[in-house]
Amino acid sequence: MAQALNIFISTSHSPKPLISYRSAPFSTSISRFSFIKIHKKTSLFIKASASDPNPAILTSDNGAGSAALQDPAPSPTVSDSSSIEVDAVTEAELKENGFRSTRRTKLICTIGPATCKPEQLEALAVGGMNVARINMCHGTREWHREVIQRVRKLNEEKGYAVAIMMDTEGSEIHMGDLGGASSAKAEDGEIWTFSVRAFDSGLPEHTINVNYDGFAEDVKVGDELLVDGGMVRFEVIEKIGPDVKCRCTDPGLLLPRANLTFWRDGSLVRERNAMLPTISSKDWLDIDFGIAEGVEFIAISFVKSAEVIKHLKSYIQARARDSDISVVAKIESIDSLKNLEEIIQASDGAMVARGDLGAQIPLEQVPSEQQKIVQVCRQLNKPVIVASQLLESMIEYPTPTRAEVADVSEAVRQRADALMLSGESAMGQFPDKALTVLRSVSLRIEKWWREEKRHEAMKLPGIASSYADRISEEICNSAAKMANNLEVDAIFVYTKTGHMASLLSRCRPDCPIFAFTTTTSVRRRLNLQWGLIPFRLSFSDDMENNLNKTFALLKARGMIKSGDLVIAVSDMLQSIQVMNVP
Ligand SMILES: Nc1ncnc2c1ncn2[C@@H]1O[C@H](COP(=O)(O)OP(=O)(O)O)[C@@H](O)[C@H]1O
Ligand SMILES: C=C(OP(=O)(O)O)C(=O)O
Ligand SMILES: [K+]
Ligand SMILES: [Mg+2]
Known part of the structure; x- marks a missing residue:
């Protein structure tokens, strides 16, 4: 027995039902409607439905624009599971452990360098990247292009x-490249030279190269120089032309192209920045x-205002009309915290970039800012990523x-959309x-949170701008x-724009959400x-048909059962x- 509540919005002259109630046993092929008028635009109907013998092709690809994205071949049979493409990792997970266990x-x-080879990329894909x-x-750029191509190839093959x-x-x-090292x-008390000079012969x-020409003019003797937000610290002791002599006060490992900030009298010197x-x-x-390579997301570092995001979005729109690249604002500066809501509103998502954020505000302030950013994103319905040093060791x-496990747990408990590895996967040993x-x-924290029914009472304000x-x-x-409340196994959402899928995700329900969408670009966006x-599926306006097709296809793949x-x-x-x- 299927039960349905339909709400229609009247868009044409003919009155359409605004609220309808449907009860449909799936085993029958009889169709019968009965309308009960509630008011001019409102009616209630009860309908029995038929199962559809002709399912469509289901794809859950990465949107590489392959043949699999085309409309289904004529009359594929349900048993022909080769005509279905689903994300191999999710499929295996679902088959093995069922709905509840999906991450x-x-x-x-x-x-x-630690993960750019095809077999290394594949290991990450299998591992759930x-x-x-x-x-x-x-x-x-050539290195990046090769990585993109390798990922695409893995997806396709x-x-x-x-x-x-x-x-x-x-x-x-x-900093510069450390001459290839x-x-x-940097040891305690050592004197290092930070310089804007080009050193041709090694x-x-x-000695450390600095990429910013005004560096020597901007720093003052006595300033504190932080590498990577404080992983290593120096004190400026002398300026000699383009060279700045510094004494190491907190020893540590210097990594190529590490970020530099300088502090004076306890505050960040950032006029220049x-x-x-x-x-x-x-x-x-x-x-x-990125546009030419068709990347799905562009993350913008050191966002200060919503304007830059708006500018970039219209640039992308103009450059690539039919592409749908999402712009992610990295929240990693004091300015981005000041303009947080506007920035997030203008973006398609945000990243809590704790590395640089922790260099700009006191470290002990980072956790509360993280919680706030995650919350604002959820309220504005934008995906949010928690990044940097999750598993640094x-x-x-x-x-x-x-402590790292506790940090990861906290981000999961806050129900961030995504967690990110940086050095751990880029250049780490494991x-x-x-x-x-x-x-x-x-998986563990999600399960615990569900079992404990600790649904946080986050108030989700209305965000709609129209009645529809x-x-x-x-x-x-x-x-x-x-x-x-009904403890269902899954929510299915048929969504052309992806909007309803993200609205459901925003509610963080107990069960997974299967998002069926007709276009590749929407499917890509939902990945985060x-x-x-997310699945790609050719579907019609006939929900009865869509459901029967989906059930048949997913059953044939062993992803759901009667x-x-x-x-x-x-x-x-x-x-x-x-x-x-059924
Ligand atoms: N494409 C790359 N080529 C070489 N090294 C890289 C690359 N991407 C990342 N790394 C290394 O991994 C480290 C961590 O990456 P990430 O956090 O993204 O950069 P950063 O430390 O500059 O913020 C970098 O400091 C760098 O040493
Ligand atoms: C993710 C961050 O940015 P990047 O790694 O590019 O410095 C960060 O600063 O935390
Ligand atoms: K960056
Ligand atoms: Mg950063």
């Missing part, structure tokens, strides 16, 4: 669904590269510290193990609540969002239906 928190891995991040601070996020360098002040140790010992553009000319070239060691830790901690959107929002809020399992309880939501019909899989 809701998405995982991002920064790709670097949802998004591969390339950081344009490092490596050449092996059925993974890994999206690409390109992260811009931004106008930060950073992978790191350098870097002298204890503020004058640099958020998107440098190199960044614009990288953005062009795993760059060198095969097991995380207890990238696969680090990913495994993120995966198992996510308000209806969508109410439907999703209700569907998620019903899903929890909490609890969503008797599973499902809530289906659609943005074409504005409906909620509750049913058992």
Whole structure:
């Protein structure tokens, strides 16, 4: 017995039902309607439905534009499971452990020298990487292109669904390349020279290149120089032309192109930084590269205001009309905290970039800012990533510290959409193990949170700007609540724009959300969002048909079985239906 609530909005002259109630046993092929008028635009109908013998092709690809994305071949049979493409990792997970065990928190891995080979990338894909991040601070464009192509190839050939996020360098002040060395140790009391000079015949010992011409003019004797937000500290002791002599006060490992900040009398000196553009000319070239390569996400470093995001979004729109690249604002500066809501509102998502954020505000302030950013994103319905140092010790060691596990748990408990590995996967010794830790901690904390029924009472304010959107929002809020109360196995959402899928994700329901969408670009975007399992499916306005097709296809793949309880939501019909899989 299937039960449905449909809410229609009247868009034409003929009166359409605004609220309808449907009860549909799936085993019958008889169709019968009975309308009960509630008021001029409102009617109630009860209908029995038929099963559809002709299912469509279901794809859950990474949107590489392959043949699999085309409309279904004529009359594929249900048993022909070769005509179905689903994300191989999710499929295996579902088959093995069922709905409840699917991971809701998405995982991002920064790709670097430790993970750029095809077999290394594949190990990450198998390990649950949802998004591969390339950081344009490092490596050449050719290197990045090769990584993108390798990921695409894996997706096409092996059925993974890994999206690409390109992260811009931004106008930060950073060190040079360490003359080819992978790191350098700065010991307590050592004197190092920071210089803007170009050293043609190799870097002298204890010398660091700085990328910012005004560096020597800007710093003062007595300033504190922080490498990577304080991983190593120096005190400025002397200025000699373009060279700045510094004494190491907190020893540590210097990494190539590490970020530099300088502090005076306990506060960050950032006048100069503020004058640099958020998107440098190199960044614009990288953005062009990202658009040409069809990356799914572009993350913008050191965002200061919403304007830059709006500018970039219209640039992308103009450059690539039919592409749908999401712009992620990295919250890592004092300015971005000041303009947080506007920035997030203008963006398609945000990243809590704790590395640089922790260099700009006192460290003890980072956790509360993280919680706030995660909350604002949830309220404004934008995906949010928690990034940096989640498992920092795993760059060198095969097991995380207890404190790191607690940090990851907290981000999962806050129900961030995604967690990100940086150095752990880019240049660490145990990238696969680090990913495994993120995966198992996510699963465990998600399960614990569900079992304890500790639904946080986060107030989700209305965000709709039209009446139709308000209806969508109410439907999703209700569907998620019903899903929890009825303990259904999954929510199915048929969504052309992806909007209803993200509204459901925003409610963080207990069960996974299967998001069926007709376009590749929407499917890609949904890859980053909490609890969503995105599929590409050709579907019509006939929900009866859509459901039967989906059931047949998923059953044939062993991803669902008869008797599973499902809530289906659609943005074409504005409906909620509750049913058992026939
Ligand atoms: N494409 C790359 N090529 C070489 N090294 C990289 C690359 N991407 C990342 N890394 C290394 O991994 C470290 C961590 O990556 P990430 O956190 O993204 O950069 P950063 O430390 O500059 O913020 C970098 O400091 C760098 O040493
Ligand atoms: C993610 C961050 O940015 P990046 O790694 O590019 O410095 C950060 O600062 O935390
Ligand atoms: K960056
Ligand atoms: Mg940063």
